[in-house]
Amino acid sequence: MNNLKSRLAKEKRFELYGFISVFLALSLLSLLFISIFSQGYTAFEETRIQLKINFEQDILDPGHTKDWSVIKKSNFNLLVKNSLSEIFPDTTKRKQKKKLFKLISSSAEYQLRNEVKNNLNIIGTSKKLWVLADDDVDMLIKGHIKRNLPEDERRIDNKELEWIVTLESKKYIDKFFNKTLFTNGDSAEPEQSGVLGALIGSLFALTITLALSFPIGVATAVYLEEFASKNNKFIDFIEVNINNLAAVPSIIFGLLGLAIFLNFFGMPRSAPLVGGMVLAVMTLPRIIIPSRAALKSVPPSIKEGALGVGASNVQAVFHHVVPVALPGMLTGTIIGMAQALGESAPLLIIGMVAFIVDIPQSMTDPSTALPIQIYLWADTPERGFVERTSAAIMVLLLFLIVMNSLAVYLRKKFEKDIN
Amino acid sequence: MNISTILIFLSLLGISAYYAGLKKSITLRKKSFLHSTPIYHGALLAVNSSLTSILFLIIWIILEKTFLLELSSFRNYLFTISIIIFLLTAFVTFIKIKHNFKARDHLEKIIEYFLLCCSSIAILITIGIFLSVIFESSRFFESISITEFLFGTHWSPQIPIREDQVGSSGAFGAIPLFTGTFLIAFIAMCVAGPIGLMSAIYLSEYASKKNRAIIKPITEILAGIPTVVYGFFAVVVVAPFVRDTGEYLGLDIASESALAAGLVMGIMIIPFVSSISDDVINAVPQNLKNGSLGIGATKSETILKVIVPAALPGIIGGLLLAVSRAIGETMIVVMAAGMSANLTANPFEAVTTVTVQIVVLLVGDQEFDSPKTLAAFALGLVLFFVTLILNYMALYVVRKYREQYE
Structure with a gap:
């Protein structure tokens, strides 16, 4: 039987371990930011x-x-x-x-x-x-x-x-x-290279991603939450598939894009069009799952009220439930898009990794994306590129911070709306 | 005739069909009561006819792709036929518009089917992944046997072993990749497991509400940082630090050591472990905790002897999910781990992983016949199944655990 003193000491030690863990996590985070900032500013x-x-x-x-x-x-x-x-x-x-x-x-x-x-x-x-x-x-x-x-x-x-x-x-x-950093594409000379080409490539790809994954994702979420009959084998199968897709490593989606989009359908290699499609496939479950949660948290009274005054099910859902859930669904979408913006592995596989000087003019031009540009520069030994890699990371992080703040704002609005 | 011009033409027709239906139902409404409002009649007319002709177009294209030659000579008629089909369906629907025609019900059925189709895309994607990975891997296994791939200990896809070797370009024994992957994942879990778990415990049991509200979102920032940033961090900060520390201690550490990659991957996974553990710990019924505190146990004794054992299945499930994340992670290892396949358990040496090799084999290579490229798909197959199984195990354990306390 331990005496009280050693038990209390143990208690103190345990709390200290916990504190150290939190402290470690936080200090590693700040180390990450400081090292990037100090090299990149x-x-x-x-x-x-x-x-x-x-x-x-x-x-x-x-x-x-x-x-x-x-x-x-x-x-x-x-x-x-x-x-x-x-x-x-x-x-x-x-x-x-x-x-x-x-x-x-x-x-x-x-x-x-x-x-x-x-x-x-x-x-x-x-x-x-x-x-x-x-x-x-x-x-x-x-x-x-x-x-x-x-x-x-x-x-x-x-x-x-x-x-x-x-x-x-x-x-x-x-x-x-x-100014060069923001007006030029990639270059073999560090002082002449910029992130604009990669930024435009990312923008093109994300446009495709949003255009594909948002409507399909929301439609899926609405169907599964509001229309699908419960205890249906097919519906269960859809749900299992969505949950699986959410856990598939991102590089596998690159293999999908390579085998199906590039080889089978013969789409252009290195194009933001294909990149966007691959990212859309990857982002889809990340939009569906939060969208379903948003729909679920809409108070049933809203739908019942609409049904009560004679609206059909479709009317009740699209005129009353979906508008209330929309900020919540947008939150999920923005977070999904932020993840897609930072994702690089599948884009490597479909060939969006190349030395491209020209700024892409269309969705089918060969291009890179911002994270890929970071990867490419990080691979270059010159000191000038180390600095530019950090700067590109800071640009990427800035975009992510803006997107995530928007998501937080929308979430707050959504929570206020449903209460 | 271009498909997109046909589509533009069809949408113009659709708009006129909408107004035709609207007009007819408005005139009908003047005489008697309508079942649905005029808008539904117009919309049904437009949707019905354009959907039919688009469906026709899709079937045509699929047929054309499968029986290449026979239909392509009829391609010129495609435009005319699709317009005729449009007008026919529009005409049939137009006649149907009467005061008791249930246009709304029809339209809503169509909407529902459309939503169902969208939901089924998830299944299509899964099938697509399955087919692409399995089809290409089966081509790979035609030239290299499965046992050689799964149990071979030598991996060098670039260099042929013998000159007269047929259809093969090197050795494809994937064991060094598997050990490398697990070594890095293991190091990552050694970092993320204790730190993630302990910070979850600290934040949910010890930290004041105010601190918790500040610290928790900050730790979650770690989860939002792109992996390529972690990769850069590993290359520029952690790897040199590990190497210099090793030098100082008299250890010979490779500049692309498994240790550096694993450490950084561990940092990436910390928020993942801690948020799952946090959920699981909070799901433990308050009664259990109160009971333990009531008979005089200290907080730490309650946590270690009551809460953690009760939450153990959930914690294990969370850790399994984290392992699957670590195995599938690509950018950190591509940037910070090596390319050479060493069969070693020494964390100071350079190892390579499954994901690194997929990237190495596929980047910059376009020919699709060599086993070298196909090997990437075989690796992808293994990766897909291993992560799938880990996720299933994890979800099963977590669900079982949840049921226990509901």
């Missing part, structure tokens, strides 16, 4: 370098044609190089020069090209432009590459560092809000 800024570009007539338009189709073929890169050489006139060796030009992102020439395209009169004048810096420079400015490391341990060597310091002292280098 810098990605919302990008480093640009100011160059005074001389839009030389001889290079761009020697024949004074003023014709864009001629001008667009000219060597815009040379303008960038000339302007850099102007800042560093003592760099003359070929090798050194090559290294110098690598401080600037290869996207600079496209920027100049656009500048000229928008205003042909700029030819012959000069203009100060902020062009994108290379990702290594970007990492150095943001402090991800430490300046005090020995030269062979950092990606920027001493000569490059010297140039950057010169640029800094002349205030020719600065950080701006990272």
Whole structure:
């Protein structure tokens, strides 16, 4: 027989274990958020370098044609190089020069090209432009590459560092809000890559998912709750199937999509259309189950009242029960859609995992989705992509937070309505 | 003639049919009492005729797909025939519209059947999964025997074993994948089981109402985080941490160790375990608890000796569900666990799992004849059945337990 003291000590210890568990769960959650935030917040800024570009007539338009189709073929890169050489006139060796030009992102020439395209009169004048810096420079400015490391341990060597310091002292280098991240598709260069392509792909896929799974899901829930006869073998079978589907691992739905949609029906690979269909199949039970719960919690008096004044069953259900249950059903739908937005395994299987630079224009264009973009970037070793992966995760989480808050709001409204 | 143009044409016809029915019933209403309101007459007319012709179109397309050549030459008539069918049904229904015609009853029957069709889609999906997985796996098992697949200990689908080997591209013994999967799932459960269970107990028995209302939703955030985010967390934070700790302790830990993947998967499953345990613990009748506290047991003694034993079936069911979640989880292991199939129980080594191999075999490969691609479906079949069985067991146990206290 234990004495009271040790029993009470045991009691205290047990409570402590419980507390530690909760504390562990919470601290792991915050560790997750902190690590992603601390790695990703810098990605919302990008480093640009100011160059005074001389839009030389001889290079761009020697024949004074003023014709864009001629001008667009000219060597815009040379303008960038000339302007850099102007800042560093003592760099003359070929090798050194090559290294110098690598401080600037290869996207600079496209920027100049656009500048000229928008205003042909700029030819012959000069203009100060902020062009994108290379990702290594970007990492150095943001402090991800430490300046005090020995030269062979950092990606920027001493000569490059010297140039950057010169640029800094002349205030020719600065950080701006990272618009590229939100206006570009994927790219092999970290500084030029963005999430827009993936975001549009996800948007297309989710549109299909919503268009398919919401009507079918709600119709199923309404039928099972309001019309189906009880103790019917077929109805039971439907219910068993729905519950099974809810527990099937998501990757299996990818196999379904590959075998049925792609191979049997011959739909396009890597398309958001198929991705959306696969996600719809996966989301269906996740909409049906909460929708049924919402219908179930509508007070029977509402339906009985309608029936009592002479409405038919269909009228009572669609005019009175469904509108009351709708916020509850929408809550389930939004949570289902949030899960679909974060889902990646089935999309991997149907080929939505590829290096796609172009922003998808239609539902059948090859594209990726936001979580897939995260997966792809996480696989790339460059430091610049680690930052961008975290930023993409933050964008994804932002969407999920918005969706879930909307769901919580609707749930509150629903609970108020039925009470 | 394009199918979508036919559909647009049919919907235009449907709208005119609606107005025709509406008009006729309105004129009828002026003379005598109608059974249904004019709207129902119009809607029935439109729905009835467009459904019949759409049904016809669907049957036509199915026939065309199955007997390819015979019907396709008649394709040009498809448009005309579907319009004729539409007009015929519309005409027949139109004649039927009289003052005692039960248009509403007919329409509601159609709605009900439509809802039933929607519900049956769940069955279609299950059949689709079954057929796709079983059909492709059976093609796989034509070249590799089931016993070799299930009990072989060597997995290397990429490299042929012998050069003269027919129809095969490598070794397909899936045992290393199964052990890898269970090793990672086991590590995950070692993390999620105690933490999830203890936090459920703490939150339902010890925490004040106010704390509970704050902490519970926060822990549930863990369940809403996409798995790809956990994968990234595993690669960037946990795996280096595990490796460095190992180095510090003098252990040789692979950078893609089972331990790192399992730990992160465990974190992912914590809210899953804790929410199920919470439900189960709250379902234990208050009488049992009060009785135990009444005879002088402390809170922890009550929990350990009364509540947990009473809730044990439910807890086990919840843990089984969590295991099935862990086995089917893909992204964390794809990102954090290795690709090489090692037959080992050492958590410090890299192992691979069933889901990882499905992804590896199918990503970027389009040919559908090689056993390499088909092997993914065989793995999918195993995964499907194992998770199905685990879920059934779990639901059975939970249901039995619920009955006990109802």
